[in-house]
Amino acid sequence: EIVLTQSPATLSLSPGERATLSCRASRSVDNYLAWYQHKPGQAPRLLIYDASKRAAGIPARFSGGGSGTAYTLTITNLEPEDFAVYYCHQRWSWPPGSFGQGTKLEIK
């Protein structure tokens, strides 16, 4: 089983700032990694897949990077609607794959 560990658990920032979220895998997932945004009561939304590809309709301020076991989601110039919980997800070992435990991005 591949375990994904996200850090920090909570990130407090202000609109206009830059957010950097981390996801570390217990072994290499060969860039088969995605990021999702989830707001309470809403459907989760795919942001990034294959580590760095933006999903359809995702603004350019969202970017993904990394390789091997270490990945990052960067959000530049935070907008009010960006404050949410973010999950990483690896599909290298699908089925079942696995998700990280989430990073809550909150308004400072």
Added chain:
Amino acid sequence: VQLVESGGNLVQPGGSLRLSCTASGFTFSDFGMNWVRQTPGQGLEWLAYIRSDGDLTYYEGSVQGRFIISRDNAKNSVFLQMSTLSAEDTGIYYCARFIRQLTSKYYFDLWGQGTLVTVS
């Protein structure tokens, strides 16, 4: 383009429940579909997959033999029949569509808002 889940409810331990997910705005029969749940104890967890034609299914180990995924392409719907439920099955259940790209697979590119299952 959306997925809408229904069927969540309060059920007693050992009981059964059937969840439904209805798709709209896209050609449902072209896509593999999944159920994913969010529980307090395990976070997000993939549960089951069904291929676009309904002829192939996969299950996560803890639900194998208890849950059955099925679909009706004529009704643009996917279902999850759950049995022998326990408190650990309490959570929000989402249906999710697999991305349909040549070289990028097994990511969830469309999710519903979820339906709440409480086992108590």
